[in-house]
Amino acid sequence: MRVLRAKTRTLYDLLPQPLLDLMLATGTSRKFKDGQIIQQRGDERQGVSILTSGQIVAGNAGADGSFLVSALLRPGETFGEFTVMAGLPHTHTLWSQGETTVTFIKGALMKRLMNEEPEIGHALLTIALLRNHELLEFLDAQRRLTLPIRIAQLLLTSVDPKASSDTVECRQEDLAVMMGVSRVATGKALKRLERDGMVQLGYGRIDLPDVQGLIAMVEDSDPLFVLTGA
Template identity: 25%
Template sequence: MNKKDLGELKQARIFNNITEEQIESLMDCVQGTIRNFSKGSTVFSAGDQIDSIGVVMEGQLEVESLDYWGNTAIINLINPGEIFGEAYASADAEPLPNDVIALSDCRVLFMNMQHILTQCQRACSFHNQLIQNLFTIATRRNRYMNRKISHMSKRTTREKLLSYLSDIAQQKGSNSFQIPFDRQQLADYLSVERSAMSAELSRMAKDGLIKYHKNQFELLDQ
């Protein structure tokens, strides 16, 4: 593993408080391997049985579900430094329910989950740190999914949009912010129809609730 790879991995939350030298040492313990994916390629498919988690080093991934009629819903976007697959990478886990797709050219580190959770004979302190980091990330991911459920539980498209935009504003600590989605991605994330959502955004702007341009939004005082 070269210096550039180690520098990228050091930025990932799962390696918080672990040095580059310790990361390199961990790769043997966790069977770490790096793979490249081209834009549009499938990293994991729904129905796969997996035994490894992924860490995005470069690029962006999308976790999406596809229903019987071919409708797509975005579950999550995964950016550099973030992990995926942790909930299903064990021997007794269910098959993956969703596809993981590369939105751009990507580099991903894969680590065997069983080897992460089982300490090697050296019982390294930084291996313990890796496990603690994984637990912290899983807790944060659970909070993220709870927020999404809260947005989607709203009855109308306007209520879903206001719930989501208000949540982002609170996270950013500002009434002016960028969201990580384009229009289609936002519609898929909130499980609403794109044209209806776009029309509702226009009405919300006309009603003095928001200003927006592309993915830049500003919440206005009523």
């Protein structure tokens, strides 16, 4: 399954290499095979995990047994901070996408690191606020924007914002899972975008013949939309 998500800043961007090395040396690393469960919703083990290679998909099972995808994590991203700082259980089930390596830092050790190296705590706070902003933007879009515009926003996270045209390798059913809507609704929204000349539907891919036109369409509905690029 292909999961689309805009790139965001990670520990690799926010910390100097010596502090990053210190965090990795403090924790223990574990390798996961493709599709292996990393944590379950409700797990209470306290600690912060750093994804060092591969990708992680986050989501939860729906009432009908289907799996609802919430996010894609990339190398340098972290999870589990609120288990340490707020004593809360994990909210999502995570599984590896491809060969994946995760470094886990126990809660007590993580608190010591943040006390001794304030820059680490600042980096984790920055990551948490970026995710909070991403979540608020997603919730706002769910309430305010039409499904075609929301799909356009998602497709644009995987393209070069300066390109004239591009292709997103993604199936319609994957889009439906990411948007949390039915395949029928997703298909209708894509057909509308296709009629407007914004997408061309192919087998396992969606072509964007006019990236700049698609960006302009989204900005008409959401002037604060920021495209960071694939």
